[in-house]
Amino acid sequence: MHNKNNGYPSSAVAWSTVAILMVAYVLSFIDRQILNLLVGPIRRDLAISDTQMSLLMGLSFALFYTLCGIPLGRMADSRSRRGLITVGVLIWSAMTAACGLARQYWQFLFFRVGVGVGEAALSPAAYSLIADSFPAQRRATAISVYSMGIYLGSGLAFLLGGLVIKFASAQGAVQLPLLGEVRPWQLIFLLLGAAGVLFTLLMLAVREPQRQGIGAGVVVPMREVGAYLRANRKTVICHNFGFACISFASYGSGAWVPTFFVRTYGWDAGHVGVVYGSIVAVFGCLGIVFGGRLADRWARRGRTDANMRVGLLAACLVLPLSLIYPLLNDANLVAVLMAPTVFCLSMPFGVAPAAIQEIMPNAMRGQASAIYLFVVTLFGLGVGPTAVALVTDYVFHDDMALRYSLLIVSGSALLLGAGFLARGLQPYRDSLVHLQRWSVQREAADAAAGGLPQTT
DSSP: OOOTTSSOOOHHHHHHHHHHHHHHHHHHHHHHHGGGGOHHHHHHHHTOOHHHHHIIIIIHHHHHHHHHHHHHHHHHTTSOHHHHHHHHHHHHHHHHHHHTTOOSHHHHHHHHHHHHHHHTTHHHHHHHHHHTTSOHHHHHHHHHHHHHHHHHHHHHHHHHHHHHHHHHHHHOOEEETTTEEEOHHHHHHHHHHHHHHHHGGGGGGOOOOOOOSTTTTOOOOHHHHHHHHHHTHHHHHHHHHHHHHHHHHHHHHHHHHHHHHHHHHOOOHHHHHHHHHHHHHHHHHHHHHHHHHHHHHHHHTTOTTHHHHHHHHHHHHHHHHHHHGGGOSOHHHHHHHHHHHHHHHHTHHHHHHHHHHHHSOGGGHHHHHHHHHHHHIIIIIIIHHHHHHHIIIIIIOOGGGHHHHHHHHHHHHHHHHHHHHHHHHHHHHHHHHHHHHHHHHHHHHHHHTTOOOOOO
């Protein structure tokens, strides 16, 4: 076994890995979220409803992202994580570019599925790489810095979307060699795809770190992974569904807040993109890093459930904000209130995957991370935006009632999430003890079989 302070890469190497992986995450979230500000032009050109649009935003991507994530997570536990990420970036970039060529709704839907398949390779492998690059007491901060990509990417998506809409209103369609006439929203997908392909060259600078911690270097049969998860089922259920509820509120509001500003206050989409994009980029990054730093600080003070506690705190802080802002009549005041709302909503999304790394043997981290991403993405991204659209379309039957849909969906999800996380604190502490017992039993079994546990 490695001492927890030995065998890790130098600080410079470790942080350069985080920086490159964060750029990949930024690109993935731009590709994922760019649709949220392009609702108007895409709905117009494809002649689709809010509910059909929400399927492009969420479920079409999330369903295959989650289904492919678990086998890819298993690959991350035993294969080259750098290679896995590189192939994933190439696939999702090609599919993003293909979205720019879509002429019909079913084509767009198919290519969004492809984006989800490619992006499924990134986070399980990235979490595993980062966990093997930093000791436990620095891990939540490192994963939170990587996870800043969520908010940098989302913020840039809104900013880019706003620029596209301004460009469209000034110039209209663009003529491209070979491709002919393309709409401005299609051009942005083509450019994003090209940027992703170029990024793969940066992945050559990532070094594969030595696998660290309990269970490092061991190939664990699927039945043993299943048994381990069942033994920790209370923790897994409370953790995954608690953070999934916060994700549900975050994705649901993030998908429709730009349209909320347009419909409720009459802002033009370009202005929304600049204002909301800036808030998401700045306060999302500050919130997620603050959450990681707070968790590491609490952990150093002996709170072994620090990662879960940060999630619970965030849900409790953001709940009243989510109930207030949709009801305000002053758009500028809503924009101001968006800053603390985004800050608090972002706090959990670095500590949630960090919590998984702490309770799982090394050989199961990628798979456990993929299961977490399965639940959070399918429930949050897959259902969140559609839930808001369904309430608007089928409960209120009024596009102008979007503010009430946001309030109902976000408020309910955050309340449920706080309940799950509160119930999960003690089971999480128990799972940390279970990991140590598993390690002792594994070593005893290996010794009885006449060998020593592998550590490389």
